[in-house]
Amino acid sequence: IAELLKTKGYATxxxxxWHLGCQAQFLPNRHGFDHSFCxxxxxxxxxxxxxxxxxxxxxxxxxPPMPLYRNGELVEEPADLPSLPLRFTQEAVKxxxxxxxxxxxxxxxxxxxxxxxxxxxxFMGVSQRGAYGDAIESLxxxxxxxxSTVYHLGLQDNTLVVFSSDNGPLTKLNPNTFELYRK
Numbered sequence: 001i002a003e004l005l006k007t008k009g010y011a012t013x014x015x016x017x018w019h020l021g022c023q024a025q026f027l028p029n030r031h032g033f034d035h036s037f038c039x040x041x042x043x044x045x046x047x048x049x050x051x052x053x054x055x056x057x058x059x060x061x062x063x064p065p066m067p068l069y070r071n072g073e074l075v076e077e078p079a080d081l082p083s084l085p086l087r088f089t090q091e092a093v094k095x096x097x098x099x100x101x102x103x104x105x106x107x108x109x110x111x112x113x114x115x116x117x118x119x120x121x122x123f124m125g126v127s128q129r130g131a132y133g134d135a136i137e138s139l140x141x142x143x144x145x146x147x148s149t150v151y152h153l154g155l156q157d158n159t160l161v162v163f164s165s166d167n168g169p170l171t172k173l174n175p176n177t178f179e180l181y182r183k
Contacts, residue, residue: 002032011099016109029072089142
């Protein structure tokens with residue numbers, strides 16, 4: 001989509017989880033995105049998850065820490081995952097404001113509701129549904145910030161917003177999964 005829209009004069013941005021390849025040739029800026037601020041895969045990859053990957057020939061093997069990229073350049077490693085929901089929201093609002101006078105396409109892929117659940121301290125303990133509910137509250141706030149920006153700038157009549165989910169809701173916890181907050 002980004003490649004096609006870029007040829008039509010759209011500014012394009014990917015913010016959040018990419019998860020379509022973590023090597024340089026697969027990152028968003030090589031696939032039609034002018035701007036990106038992202039982690040290259042889901043936040044449940046090691047060592048960010050709470051379990052070890054067990055490989056028979058090497059029981060202590062773990063993938064490298066989660067990287068955070070801006071326009072294909074490493075920003076930090078390991079990424080400060082609990083800070084990312086707020087940072088991704090700020091990045092999305094900034095992108096909209098900077099491109100309000102031209103056509104733009106922004107793919108925002110938040111990480112809050114993907115296990116393990118990472119939320120900023122502002123959302124810890126605000127829901128009766130525990131960590132998952134707090135993640136939903138955080139995601140709701142992010143959506144509110146983005147839509148508020150669209151409306152504040154008067155872009156609502158010329159903006160299409162699509163919501164989707166790649167995995168659907170978590171309906172029951174796996175015995176090996178537990179609620180987790182990182183500080």
